[in-house]
Amino acid sequence: xxxxxxxxxxxxxxxxxxxxxxxxxxGEILGFLGPNGAGxxxxxxxxxxxxxxxxxxxxxxxxxxxxxxxxxRKKIGYLPETNPLYTDMYVLDYLKFVADIRNIPRxxxxxxxxxxxxxxxxxxxLTKDIGALSQGYRQRVGLAQTLIHNPEILILDEPTLGLxxxxxxxxxxxxxxxxxxxxxxxxxxxxxxxxxxxxxxxxIDNGKIVADGTFDELRSNYPKPDEIDLERIFHDLTIQRxxxxxxxxxxxxxxxxxxxEFSSQTQNENNVSGGESK
Amino acid sequence: MSISNIFTIYKREMKKYFNTPIAYxxxxxxxxxxxxxxSYGQSGLFAYGQxxxxxxxxxxxxxxxxxxxxxxxxxxxxxxxxxxxxxxVTMPIHDFEIIMGKYLAAFSLIAIYLxxxxxxxxxxxxxxxxxxxxxxxxxxxxxxxxxAYLAIGMFASSISKNQVVAFILGVILCFSFQMTHALPExxxxxxxxxxxxLGSMITNVLVLLLASALVVFFxxxxxxxxxxxxxxxxxxALVVMAGILALAKFFPAIFVYIGVNNHFQNxxxxxxxxxxxxYYFSLIALFIYLGTFSLTxxxxx
Numbered sequence: 001x002x003x004x005x006x007x008x009x010x011x012x013x014x015x016x017x018x019x020x021x022x023x024x025x026x027g028e029i030l031g032f033l034g035p036n037g038a039g040x041x042x043x044x045x046x047x048x049x050x051x052x053x054x055x056x057x058x059x060x061x062x063x064x065x066x067x068x069x070x071x072x073r074k075k076i077g078y079l080p081e082t083n084p085l086y087t088d089m090y091v092l093d094y095l096k097f098v099a100d101i102r103n104i105p106r107x108x109x110x111x112x113x114x115x116x117x118x119x120x121x122x123x124x125x126l127t128k129d130i131g132a133l134s135q136g137y138r139q140r141v142g143l144a145q146t147l148i149h150n151p152e153i154l155i156l157d158e159p160t161l162g163l164x165x166x167x168x169x170x171x172x173x174x175x176x177x178x179x180x181x182x183x184x185x186x187x188x189x190x191x192x193x194x195x196x197x198x199x200x201x202x203x204i205d206n207g208k209i210v211a212d213g214t215f216d217e218l219r220s221n222y223p224k225p226d227e228i229d230l231e232r233i234f235h236d237l238t239i240q241r242x243x244x245x246x247x248x249x250x251x252x253x254x255x256x257x258x259x260x261e262f263s264s265q266t267q268n269e270n271n272v273s274g275g276e277s278k
Numbered sequence: 279m280s281i282s283n284i285f286t287i288y289k290r291e292m293k294k295y296f297n298t299p300i301a302y303x304x305x306x307x308x309x310x311x312x313x314x315x316x317s318y319g320q321s322g323l324f325a326y327g328q329x330x331x332x333x334x335x336x337x338x339x340x341x342x343x344x345x346x347x348x349x350x351x352x353x354x355x356x357x358x359x360x361x362x363x364x365x366x367v368t369m370p371i372h373d374f375e376i377i378m379g380k381y382l383a384a385f386s387l388i389a390i391y392l393x394x395x396x397x398x399x400x401x402x403x404x405x406x407x408x409x410x411x412x413x414x415x416x417x418x419x420x421x422x423x424x425x426a427y428l429a430i431g432m433f434a435s436s437i438s439k440n441q442v443v444a445f446i447l448g449v450i451l452c453f454s455f456q457m458t459h460a461l462p463e464x465x466x467x468x469x470x471x472x473x474x475x476l477g478s479m480i481t482n483v484l485v486l487l488l489a490s491a492l493v494v495f496f497x498x499x500x501x502x503x504x505x506x507x508x509x510x511x512x513x514x515a516l517v518v519m520a521g522i523l524a525l526a527k528f529f530p531a532i533f534v535y536i537g538v539n540n541h542f543q544n545x546x547x548x549x550x551x552x553x554x555x556x557y558y559f560s561l562i563a564l565f566i567y568l569g570t571f572s573l574t575x576x577x578x579x
Contacts, residue, residue: 048368051576073370080368084361086290088298100286101369145365 001026001183002047002153007056009042009207016042018207019056024153029179031198032187035238039207040187041081044157047185048078060153074102077146081157083139087131091122091141094130095148102149116144120174136167143174154178156186172197195230205238283371287379288386291353295387304348308391312338316398329406331399335416335546338395339423343456346424347448349387350431353380354573355444373573377566381432388424392417411548419545422558423538427452429565436572455561459537461522462530490516 002024009017017039024030034040046053047060049069058065060072086094095116099109117123120140125133130141139159146154159175160168172193175186179197188194194201195215203211211218211233218233219225295301315337317323357363366376396417402408427448434448435441490512497508526533534540538561541554 045364050364050368070370070372073368076368078365078368080361080364082361084365086294086362087360088294089290093293097286097290098369100289101283101366101371103282103370 001061002185003057003059003062004043004047005057007043007046007058008054009039009046010054015207017046017053017056020204020207020209022202022209022212024183024185025200026183028199029176029184029186029197031194031201032185032204033189033191033194033201033234034187034204038204038238040204041157043204044078044080044155044185044187048076048155049073074149075152077149077151077154079142079146079154079156079159082161083142083159085130085138085141087129089130090127091130091133092126094141095144098145098148104149112148112150116147119147119178120144121170135162136164136170139163139167139171140174143171143178147178152183154182154184154186156184156188158187158189160188160190191230191234201230203234203237210237279372279375283375284379284382287371287376288383291380291383292386295383300352301387304345305391305394308341308345309394311341312395312398316395323402329402329408331402331408331413331416332546334395334398335420338420339542339546340456342420342423342427343452344449346388346427347431347434347445347452349384350428350435350448351441351445352435353384353432354436354569355438355441358439359441367573367576374570377432377436377570377573381428381566381569384428384432385425388428389421392420392424409548412546415548415550416546418550419542422545422555423542426455426538426558426561426565429562429569430455433565433569433572436569455536455538457537457539459534459539461526461533464523464526486516 004023005021006019007017007021008015008019020039020043032040032043045051046065047058049065049072052066060075063071065072086097089097092113095113096109099113104112117126120143122137122140122144125137125141130138133141143156143159146156156175160171163171168190172190175184176197178184186198198215200214201211201218202209215230216225218230219228222228312334316334354363357366367373399408399410399413403410430451431444431448434451435444438444438447494505494508494512497503497511498505503511535557541557544551544554
């Protein structure tokens with residue numbers, strides 16, 4: 001399982017992640033949702049040991065990312081955002097290359113490669129250049145790469161990016177099938193699929209967690225929960241909230257009051273702290 | 279560190295070289311240029327009329343300044359720009375293993391290119407009396423210079439996302455190491471700064487000031503850095519340059535040692551001295567370390 005506590009990441013003083021905490025439990029499919037730029041990719045990059053956090057604790061199966069990065073990388077299969085691939089390689093060569101880097105013993109390589117070829121439906125594309133594949137097949141190659149070492153945990157960053165509706169269905173079906181045996185953390189914008197297939201969902205907005213729970217838990221706050229779908233919840237938690245926050249400066253009376261209160265408060269605090277130090 | 283990881287990266291890079299046209303294009307240009315200087319040119323075989331490879335080696339070791347960064351520019355910058363680096367560094371493999379695998383592959387490519395020029399001394403030997411000592415020395419020298427420039431070029435490639443930037447930076451760095459030994463010569467005898475009169479000194483200072491002002495405006499308008507900051511940058515650059523020139527005047531030996539050229543000349547004469555070999559290996563180690571460091575430094579961004 002993945003355990004995240006008070007995770008903060010600063011990019012040049014801008015907070016990409018602001019003290020977030022959540023878990024990914026063993027065997028579940030976790031939908032990791034949020035608007036673009038909310039911090040989904042950053043979180044995933046930190047879990048996969050691509051870059052370290054500014055502060056906070058991240059543990060994968062009780063291994064800390066700072067102390068055991070190599071062990072953690074072995075446990076995780078990672079599909080980065082935009083699915084980068086070596087476009088000059090043949091599909092089969094690429095899978096062999098990944099199997100080599102993953103240190104899969106020679107005698108087991110064939111078995112593993114055959115397995116991912118079958119699971120991801122790549123049998124007819126093996127001798128093609130990856131660069132010549134359609135977007136849907138590229139995504140399958142990306143998924144095959146994450147599965148080759150039979151990892152316990154899969155981290156998939158927008159696996160449906162750039163696909164047409166048919167391809168989206170193929171890939172999401174594949175993820176569902178894989179998710180029966182593995183722990184999967186997937187970020188996507190296909191909310192109906194998440195609603196139907198994910199055991200839990202975490203919604204992140206502006207570097208903060210705004211929701212964490214099963215779909216039923218998330219909608220239980222509404223007066224008529226049965227009429228609510230995940231898209232509504234997502235909008236309410238991300239757009240509505242931001243509109244409210246942005247709307248504050250326009251409401252002049254409350255704004256002035258708040259400001260005055262705030263400045264008098266800080267003045268008092270300053271006085272107090274000044275007195276104490278003297 | 280594991281050798282098998284380095285070998286995996288090495289195999290992948292070698293396959294890439296021979297599956298894509300770039301290695302062949304560079305090879306063709308390399309063979310045309312070296313072939314031209316071997317047979318024609320001012321000091322080629324026909325004009326010079328001696329069974330001697332020394333001048334070909336001199337030319338090749340200068341061409342390396344452009345040729346090696348052209349090989350190394352894509353090593354890391356390309357993976358950065360199309361995102362595959364993210365894939366690679368999240369696999370269970372150390373940054374140093376990635377760097378070493380790529381370095382050794384590119385070095386093998388250079389060795390293969392040099393192997394293909396072996397026909398020149400063989401031709402010479404069949405017609406005249408070739409002295410094999412300096413010839414073998416020349417090849418060892420070229421391999422060492424190539425290895426050093428490759429480490430420098432790979433470092434340049436690890437800094438940038440853009441291959442063209444990596445190439446230009448690589449050429450500038452290699453050229454600096456190529457020319458360092460010549461700096462003290464500016465002050466000697468009839469050198470540019472050797473014996474300078476007061477009149478020309480004033481003109482030089484004026485020209486320098488004018489040029490600096492132009493550079494300040496250029497920086498200001500091109501990169502939108504404020505005038506104050508651009509002036510500071512230019513002043514720092516001038517002070518560094520003046521410092522280097524002062525060092526070159528009073529401690530010329532340092533520059534002769536830092537430069538690649540002097541060590542190459544020693545080896546090309548057929549004298550294999552541990553001093554020169556240690557120099558090359560420390561240069562290679564330094565830049566491989568810097569390259570690994572720069573790859574790992576994504577962690578602070």
